[in-house]
Amino acid sequence: MKRISLVTLSLLGSALAACSADLPNEPDTTPPPGSTSGAQDTTYDHDNSGPSPWEIIDRLQKEGPPKYTSRVHSCPKIRVRTLGAVLTSLGVNVGNQAGLSAGDLYRNGGNALGAPNFANRIRENIGVTTSGASREFDIFAAAAQEVIDNVPTLERCKVGGQPAQLFDATDACRADGITCIIGTPATTAHLEFCNLTVQQAADGDHAVGKRLAVAAMLAAAYTCE
Numbered sequence: 001m002k003r004i005s006l007v008t009l010s011l012l013g014s015a016l017a018a019c020s021a022d023l024p025n026e027p028d029t030t031p032p033p034g035s036t037s038g039a040q041d042t043t044y045d046h047d048n049s050g051p052s053p054w055e056i057i058d059r060l061q062k063e064g065p066p067k068y069t070s071r072v073h074s075c076p077k078i079r080v081r082t083l084g085a086v087l088t089s090l091g092v093n094v095g096n097q098a099g100l101s102a103g104d105l106y107r108n109g110g111n112a113l114g115a116p117n118f119a120n121r122i123r124e125n126i127g128v129t130t131s132g133a134s135r136e137f138d139i140f141a142a143a144a145q146e147v148i149d150n151v152p153t154l155e156r157c158k159v160g161g162q163p164a165q166l167f168d169a170t171d172a173c174r175a176d177g178i179t180c181i182i183g184t185p186a187t188t189a190h191l192e193f194c195n196l197t198v199q200q201a202a203d204g205d206h207a208v209g210k211r212l213a214v215a216a217m218l219a220a221a222y223t224c225e
Contacts, residue, residue, distance in 0.1 A: 075224035076126040080115040083136065086222055090181060091150025092143040102143030109135045128224050140218040144211035147218070151177050166214065171198055171206045173213065181214065182221040190217065 051059075063069050078086070084094050084106060096103030112135035114125030125132075148166050151157050157164040157180035166177030173194035178186035194213045201209025 075128065077114065077128045077132060077224050078136075078222050079124060079126070080110065080113050083113070083139075083222065087139070087143060089154075089156060090143070090147045090218075091154055092146045100142060102139050102146065105135065105139045105142055109139065133219075133223055136223060137215060137219045140222075141211065141215040144214040144218075147181060147214055148210060151180055154180065156180060167198075167210055171210065173198065178217060182217055184221075193217075 087094050087102065087106060092102050094103045094106050098104060112131040114127070114129060114132050116122060116124040151166050152163040154164075157177070159176065164176040164180045165174050166181070168174055173191050175186040175191060178190050178194060182190070194217065197213035197216065198206050198209035201207075201212065
């Protein structure tokens with residue numbers, strides 16, 4: 001009986017050894033070079049250069065919570081009536097009845113622009129909203145050609161009696177014209193942006209590029225106060 005048990009155990013051990021030999025080898029779990037895990041010398045170096053908790057607490061005590069500072073330090077939008085005055089001063093006809101003209105978009109865009117509704121005792125929304133900023137850019141895009149054409153005739157753009165121009169004969173942007181429409185001295189960055197927008201217009205259409213450049217600069221200057 002004892003001999004039979006030994007034989008049985010021997011056969012069972014042989015069977016287990018054969019089965020284990022048939023099992024596939026464990027895959028290599030070594031992380032590839034550059035991974036975010038590994039040994040002490042290869043572990044990912046996390047950026048810990050952010051402000052400390054004490055700095056954040058000190059800033060909150062001095063400036064107040066974000067809910068408060070977002071209101072105090074935010075930039076209110078330009079008022080609807082002021083936007084009309086700006087357009088008029090740039091030579092845009094805000095009374096234009098043509099569909100999708102700058103005047104049409106301005107006069108019929110009161111809801112999007114957050115205009116006041118005095119009949120219902122609703123004051124003007126002075127916050128910069130997505131709908132308001134979108135409508136304002138549409139207005140500037142529609143008004144761009146009028147602005148380009150009228151800048152040389154505007155008194156506000158003349159210096160020493162000499163008219164300004166937004167573009168020269170080669171469609172290059174001019175600093176005097178940009179200064180006139182944005183109300184602050186044009187910088188090298190303004191000129192670079194303007195020229196890049198003109199040169200990279202779709203299908204090389206400089207006319208489209210000039211309108212886009214003017215609309216973008218107006219939006220940057222007048223989206224908020």
